[in-house]
Amino acid sequence: MNETVKLQEILSKLNISEADLKKMIQEGKFPQPDKINNSVPIWSYAILENWIKNKDIQNDWVHQNDLDFL
Secondary structure (H helix, E strand, C coil): CEEEEHHHHHHHHHHCCCHHHHHHCCCCCCCCCECCCEEEEEEEEEHHHHHHHHHHHHHHHHHHCCCCCC
């Protein structure tokens, strides 16, 4: 089973707006979501874990912001 994280959980944990998250995605600073029914964005835990492990700047930021959904 592939566990996923929904948009509202991401926004809550990152304490950012949906517009800010979309900007991060467009700038390549956050992983692209998968879509359910071509409209509902979700992220897999594996993708988010990989993003955290591979981004030094995000690693510092992630540790400071207690992202416990991972």
